[in-house]
Amino acid sequence: MTLSHWQSRRDRVNKKVDVVVVGAGIAGASTAFWLRRLAPSMQVVIVDRHEPAGGASGRNAGFLLQGHATSFAEDVDRLGIERATLFWDYTLENRDLVFSEFATAGIHLRETGSVTAAGSPIEAERLARSAELLRDAGRPARYLDAAQAADATASSGYYGGLHIATGAVVDPVRLVQAIVERAGAEVVTGLHVSALEPTPDGCVVVSDRVTYEASHVVVAVNAASGLLLPGLSSTIRPVRAQMLATDPLPIQLNVPVYSHEGYYYVRQLSSGHVLVGGARHLHRAAEVGHEDATTVALQEDLSRYLRTHFSWCASHTVKERWSGTMAFTDDKLPKVGHIPGLDRAVWVGGFSGHGMSMAFLTGRVVADLLLQRSRHPVLDLLEV
Ligand SMILES: Cc1cc2nc3c(=O)[nH]c(=O)nc-3n(C[C@H](O)[C@H](O)[C@H](O)COP(=O)(O)OP(=O)(O)OC[C@H]3O[C@@H](n4cnc5c(N)ncnc54)[C@H](O)[C@@H]3O)c2cc1C
Known part of the structure; x- marks a missing residue:
């Protein structure tokens, strides 16, 4: 967003605070939550x-x-067993933290288990290997043959699956709202932050209405990271994802399902609505950038996928269609770093399509880094 000569001359309100967190998604909200826990006297x-x-x-x-949604075996091939296990444990710790803090917060948090279903024989082999690798590493996992995968997911046409007992689901909006509420921070919406400037004691956060002088700053703007901090544009890529929700159908599916190496995902809500997303791999060129829009071709692929694998969805009607922008990194790991030229300013982002599964704990990692407290081992994977 640019500002015209007339707009930028508008008198700005100047405020002084301890910490400004830019971005009220799960990453920013979680960082504010942990800042309150670690340094309750700070004004955030x-x-x-x-x-x-x-x-x-x-x-x-x-x-x-x-x-990751692909497979543990792929993570082991890319990262090695030690780092892949560290990453697995990071997502598990995130999940456990969400349960320990918000189990009774009315956010529809449910321990359902999860299934990654194989869209090809090769993927089935990789999932079988993942089950073995996980068991060898002492992390429970169960390989499902094609019939067992069909049974577990009320589906047909998959070649096998991986069942993880600790998989869970949540209402993401309610989760973020609950985190924000417990963060106890002032929340200011409708503010577009356009620049960060150094001061002797911290940083100035420039927005279209208010200018904040802060001793600490956290930038958690996800796919917009490269717009606010141009140095990050080669690290964080904006990638669009589309979903749809069907009208309610009789309940059949009790676990969240990822398939086709994470390129499709399906769950059914207790209200009967079926949510399906993905198909991005069929429209790679179109599904990049910041535009919030759905396309007919991709949405048809989502419906086709439902009809192919979930016969009970064959005649579904669609209630809502939407898109969102994810932030991808080359190695699919989120990143945390200090902002060059600014003391006591940290950025976080690049969850590569999995932020719900990592960001609550990542908020604690970021808060620790900002306050120079303890260092979580996962920082060795994430810090740039
Ligand atoms: C369709 C879809 C399905 C997904 N499914 C899953 C899933 O099932 N499980 C999972 O783990 N992950 C999933 N993800 C990924 C997950 O949603 C993200 O990884 C996560 O939400 C990222 O959180 P965030 O806080 O980093 O970013 P965001 O939630 O995008 O928050 C960034 C915030 O920054 C604000 N902002 C940006 N620029 C500025 C600026 N200049 N000034 C002020 N504010 C600014 C934005 O308004 C936004 O609120 C999915 C993503 C999509 C799009």
């Missing part, structure tokens, strides 16, 4: 151009999964 303000959860955090499927 969360600013966002939208309401909390107005970005990806309010537009996702609400899966709280372990590891």
Whole structure:
């Protein structure tokens, strides 16, 4: 967003606070939550151009999964067993923290288990290997043959699956709202932050209405990271994801399902609505950038996928269609770093389509880093 000569001359309000968190998605909200826990006397303000959860955090499927959606075997091949296990444990710790803090918060948090279903024989082999690798590493996992996968997911046409007992689901908007509420921070919406400037004691956060002088700053703007901090544009890529929700159908599916190497995901809500998303791999060129829009071709692919694998959805009608912008990194790991040229300013982002499964704990990691407290081992994976 640019500002005209007339707009930028407008008198701005100047405020002094201890910490400004830019971004009221799950990453920013969680950082504010942990700042309050670690340093209760600090005055924290969360600013966002939208309401909390107005970005990806309010537009996702609400899966709280372990590891990546592809497979543990792929993570082991890319990262090695030690780092892949560290990453797995990070998502597990995130999930456990969400349960320990919000189990009774009315956010539809449910321990359902999860299934990654194989869309091809090769994927089935990889999932079988993942089950073995996880068991060898002492992390419970069960390989499902094709018939067992069909049974577990009320589906047909998959070649096998991986069942993880600790998989869970949540209402993502309610989760972010609950985190914001417990963060106890002032939340200022409708503010577009356009620049960060150094001062001798911290940083100035420039927005279209208010200018904040803060001793500490956290930037958690996800896919917009490269717009606010151009140095990050080669690290964080904006990638669009689309979903739809059907009208209610009789309940059949009790677990969240990822399939086709994470390119499709499905769950059914207790209200009967079926949520399905993905199909991005069929429209790679179109599904990049910041535009919030759905396309007919991709939405048809989502319906086709439902009809192919979930016969009980064959004649579904669609209630809502939407899109959201994710932030991808080359190695699919989120990143945390200090902002060059600014003391006591940290950025976080790049959850690569899995922020719900990592960001609550990541908020604690970021708060620790900002306050120079303890260092979580996962920082060795995330810090740039
Ligand atoms: C369709 C879809 C399905 C997904 N499904 C899942 C899933 O099931 N499980 C899972 O783990 N993950 C899923 N994800 C990914 C997950 O939603 C994201 O990884 C996560 O929400 C990222 O959180 P965030 O706080 O980093 O970003 P966001 O939620 O995008 O928050 C960033 C905030 O920054 C604000 N902002 C940006 N620029 C500025 C600025 N200049 N000034 C002020 N404010 C600004 C935005 O308004 C926004 O509110 C999905 C994503 C999508 C889009």
